[in-house]
Amino acid sequence: MSAPRESVRLDGQGALRRSHLATEVGPALVDGEVVVMGWVHSHRDHGGVIFVDLRDRSGLLQLVFRPDVASRAHARAEELHREFVLAARGVVRPRATEDINPKLPTGEIEIEVHELCILNSAVPPPFAIENETEVDEQVRLRHRLHDLRRPVLQNALALRHRVYQSVRSTLAGQGFLEIETPMLTKATPEGARDFLVPSRQYPGAFYALPQSPQLLKQLLMIAGFDRYFQIARCFRDEDQRADRQLEFTQVDLEMSFVAVDDVLQLLEALTARVFAEAGGVALPRPFPRLSYADAMLRYGSDCPDTRIELELVDLTDLFRESDFRAFHSVVESGGIVKCLPVHDADALSRGELDRLELFVRKELGARGLAWIRVGADGAWQGPIVKFLSESERAQIARRTAAQPGSLLFFQADSFEHANTILARLRSDLGARLGRSDGRAWAPLFIVDFPLFVREEGRLQSAHMPFVAPLDEDIPLLESASEKVRATHYDVVLNGNELGSGSLRNHRSAVQRAILSILGYAKDQMEQQFGFLLNALDSGAPPHGGFAYGLDRIVMLLAGTDNLRDVIAFPKTQRGQELLMESPGEVARAQLDELHLRVVRERGES
RNA sequence: GGGGCGGUAGUUCAACUGGUUAGAGCACCGGCCUGUCACGCCGGAAGUUGCGGGUUCGACUCCCGUCCGCCCCGCCA
Numbered sequence: 001m002s003a004p005r006e007s008v009r010l011d012g013q014g015a016l017r018r019s020h021l022a023t024e025v026g027p028a029l030v031d032g033e034v035v036v037m038g039w040v041h042s043h044r045d046h047g048g049v050i051f052v053d054l055r056d057r058s059g060l061l062q063l064v065f066r067p068d069v070a071s072r073a074h075a076r077a078e079e080l081h082r083e084f085v086l087a088a089r090g091v092v093r094p095r096a097t098e099d100i101n102p103k104l105p106t107g108e109i110e111i112e113v114h115e116l117c118i119l120n121s122a123v124p125p126p127f128a129i130e131n132e133t134e135v136d137e138q139v140r141l142r143h144r145l146h147d148l149r150r151p152v153l154q155n156a157l158a159l160r161h162r163v164y165q166s167v168r169s170t171l172a173g174q175g176f177l178e179i180e181t182p183m184l185t186k187a188t189p190e191g192a193r194d195f196l197v198p199s200r201q202y203p204g205a206f207y208a209l210p211q212s213p214q215l216l217k218q219l220l221m222i223a224g225f226d227r228y229f230q231i232a233r234c235f236r237d238e239d240q241r242a243d244r245q246l247e248f249t250q251v252d253l254e255m256s257f258v259a260v261d262d263v264l265q266l267l268e269a270l271t272a273r274v275f276a277e278a279g280g281v282a283l284p285r286p287f288p289r290l291s292y293a294d295a296m297l298r299y300g301s302d303c304p305d306t307r308i309e310l311e312l313v314d315l316t317d318l319f320r321e322s323d324f325r326a327f328h329s330v331v332e333s334g335g336i337v338k339c340l341p342v343h344d345a346d347a348l349s350r351g352e353l354d355r356l357e358l359f360v361r362k363e364l365g366a367r368g369l370a371w372i373r374v375g376a377d378g379a380w381q382g383p384i385v386k387f388l389s390e391s392e393r394a395q396i397a398r399r400t401a402a403q404p405g406s407l408l409f410f411q412a413d414s415f416e417h418a419n420t421i422l423a424r425l426r427s428d429l430g431a432r433l434g435r436s437d438g439r440a441w442a443p444l445f446i447v448d449f450p451l452f453v454r455e456e457g458r459l460q461s462a463h464m465p466f467v468a469p470l471d472e473d474i475p476l477l478e479s480a481s482e483k484v485r486a487t488h489y490d491v492v493l494n495g496n497e498l499g500s501g502s503l504r505n506h507r508s509a510v511q512r513a514i515l516s517i518l519g520y521a522k523d524q525m526e527q528q529f530g531f532l533l534n535a536l537d538s539g540a541p542p543h544g545g546f547a548y549g550l551d552r553i554v555m556l557l558a559g560t561d562n563l564r565d566v567i568a569f570p571k572t573q574r575g576q577e578l579l580m581e582s583p584g585e586v587a588r589a590q591l592d593e594l595h596l597r598v599v600r601e602r603g604e605s
Numbered sequence: 606g607g608g609g610c611g612g613u614a615g616u617u618c619a620a621c622u623g624g625u626u627a628g629a630g631c632a633c634c635g636g637c638c639u640g641u642c643a644c645g646c647c648g649g650a651a652g653u654u655g656c657g658g659g660u661u662c663g664a665c666u667c668c669c670g671u672c673c674g675c676c677c678c679g680c681c682a
Binding site: 081098125128193244365462 | 606607608609611612615616617631632633634637638639640641642643644645673674675676677678679680681682
C-alpha cells in the first residue's frame with residue numbers, strides 16, 4: 001500500500017451540489033451549466049489546456065480546463081492524479097466535428113470547467129480501472145475497491161439489483177409474502193457442513209447459520225401464510241467452486257395447496273419474467289421437461305446443456321456377456337458401459353486423444369479413456385478394437401451411428417463416475433469442436449428424480465428427507481424404496497442448475513416412513529425432527545416450493561462463468577475474503593466469553 | 606482428502622541447457638507541451654524472483670518442504 005498523498009490541498013464540497021450524472025450530460029444541455037462529481041479516470045495535460053475524463057457510476061465525461069477561461073480551476077487541475085475525487089461546475093460545450101469521440105456516449109460534448117473542487121486525493125490504483133485489464137484475480141480481490149470501480153462489476157451489481165427488484169415485484173404480484181427467517185438457527189444432522197456460532201449464554205451450545213430456510217418455510221406454510229418468499233442468504237461450509245461460494249443467495253419460495261404442475265408453471269413464468277425484466281432476455285417457452293433418468297442416459301448429467309449436439313449411448317447390456325474382460329467385469333460388478341460418439345472428428349489428432357486421456361485419468365480419476373476411430377475407409381482403429389467381437393462391433397456401430405470420421409469414447413465404471421467423466425468430455429468437446437445448436441438460451445425442467453439413492457450400501461435422500469414421493473409411488477416406500485420417484489424438480493439453464501424444489505411431506509406418517517427408511521430410530525426421529533413432525537400433526541397443508549441460486553442467475557445474465565464476478569465481496573476458493581482478510585483471529589478475551597479454547601495441531605503456529 | 610496449472614517491479618509479461626549488474630510495455634514520479642481522448646517528447650525511480658531449506662564455484666532456473674491463487678474430482682440433502 002502506498003502512503004497517502006499528504007501534500008494535496010483538499011476543498012470542501014461547499015455549496016456545490018451534483019446536477020447530473022456524467023452520461024446524463026448530452027447535446028440537449030449545450031450552453032447550460034452543470035455540476036458533476038466523480039473520479040479522475042484519466043487526465044491529459046497539454047501544458048495549456050487540460051483534459052480530464054471524469055468517471056462516475058454512469059460512465060465517462062470529458063472535462064476541459066483552459067487557463068484563459070478559468071485560471072484558478074486550471075491551476076488546480078494541474079494537481080490532479082488518477083482516482084482523485086472532484087466536483088466540477090461548468091458549461092456544456094459542443095465539440096468541434098473533428099474532436100467528437102465516437103467511443104464515448106458523451107463524446108459529442110464536453111464540460112468547460114469554471115470551478116473545480118478537489119474533494120479528495122487518492123493513491124495510484126494498483127491496476128487500470130478498465131474492463132479490458134487482465135489482472136490476476138488475487139490482486140483484484142485484494143484491491144476489491146478498485147476492482148469494483150470497473151464498469152463490468154458496476155454493471156453486474158446493477159444487474160443483480162434489477163434481478164432482486166424483478167423477483168420481488170413478480171412474486172408480490174402473485175400473492176407471495178416476503179418473510180425473513182433467522183440467521184442464527186439450529187444445526188441439522190442432514191446436509192452440508194454447518195457454520196457454527198458459539199453461544200455466549202449457553203456454554204458449549206452453538207447456533208448454526210442456515211444452509212437454507214427449508215424447514216422454516218415449511219413451518220410458515222403450516223402456520224397458514226400460503227405463499228412465502230425470501231431473498232435469503234445461505235451458508236454451507238463445503239469446498240468451493242467457480243459456481244459455489246460459502247455464502248450465497250437463494251430466491252426461496254414456498255406455496256400451499258399446489259401440485260407439481262402448479263409450481264412448475266409459476267417457476268417458468270417467474271424465470272422468464274426475471275430474465276426479461278432484469279436482463280432483456282426472452283427465454284424460449286414452454287420449458288421442456290426431461291426426466292432425471294433420460295438426462296443421465298443421454299447427457300450423463302442432471303443439469304445438461306442441451307445446446308450441445310452430442311449425446312451419450314448406453315452399451316451396458318452389450319457387455320453383460322462378453323469376452324472383453326475390462327468392460328465385462330465392470331458390468332458384472334454393477335457398473336455401466338457408455339459411449340460418447342463424436343462424428344466428423346478428424347479435427348481431433350492422435351496427440352489430442354493422448355492429452356484427453358491424460359486429462360480424464362489425472363483430473364477426473366478415470367481408469368482410462370478407451371476410444372475407437374473410424375477411418376475414411378471404414379476401418380476401426382484404437383486400443384480396444386481387437387478385444388471386440390464381430391457382433392459387438394456391429395451393435396456399437398448401429399447404436400452410435402458410427403460412420404467414417406467418427407470417434408467413439410468409452411467409459412466403463414460406476415454409474416456416477418462413468419457419467420461424470422463422459423458428461424465432462426461431452427461439454428469440453430462440444431465447446432472445442434463448436435457443436436452447439438446455436439441457441440443462446442436452453443432452459444428446461446428436470447423431473448422424476450429418485451427419492452432415495454444408495455450410497456455405500458445405505459439408502460440416503462437423493463436431495464433431502466422432506467421431499468414428498470409421487471403419490472402413486474407411496475405404496476412402494478417399504479417394498480421397493482429405490483424405485484420410488486420424488487416430486488423433486490430442477491430448473492436447468494445452459495448446463496447450470498438454477499435451483500431445485502419439490503413438494504414436501506405434509507403427512508407425518510409418510511414423513512416418518514421416509515425417516516425410518518433413512519435409518520432413523522423412533523427416538524432419534526423425535527429428538528432431531530420432533531418439532532417438524534409435531535408441526536405436521538398440527539394441520540399441515542399440502543405444500544411445495546423452490547429455491548433459486550440467485551448468484552447463478554445473475555452470473556448467467558452477466559455472461560460470466562464465475563460467481564465472484566457478481567458478488568461485491570466474494571471469498572477465495574479457500575474461503576478467505578482478501579480485502580478485510582477474514583477469517584481472522586480474535587482476542588483471547590472474546591474466546592473466553594464464548595467458553596472456547598483453540599487447540600492447535602502440531603506444526604501450526 | 607486428491608489431481609492439474611500458476612506465483613519474477615504497482616501491473617502484464619520476458620530472462621536459452623544453471624553463468625555478467627534480472628529486462629520490456631503500461632502505470633508511477635519529475636520536466637516540457639493549448640484539442641487530447643491508448644496524447645506526445647525528455648528524464649527518473651522502482652525487485653527478499655511467494656517463503657524456508659538443499660544441490661552447486663554459481664540458482665529466477667534443478668531438488669525437497671511450505672504458503673497463496675485459479676480450475677477440477679471428492680464433498681456440496
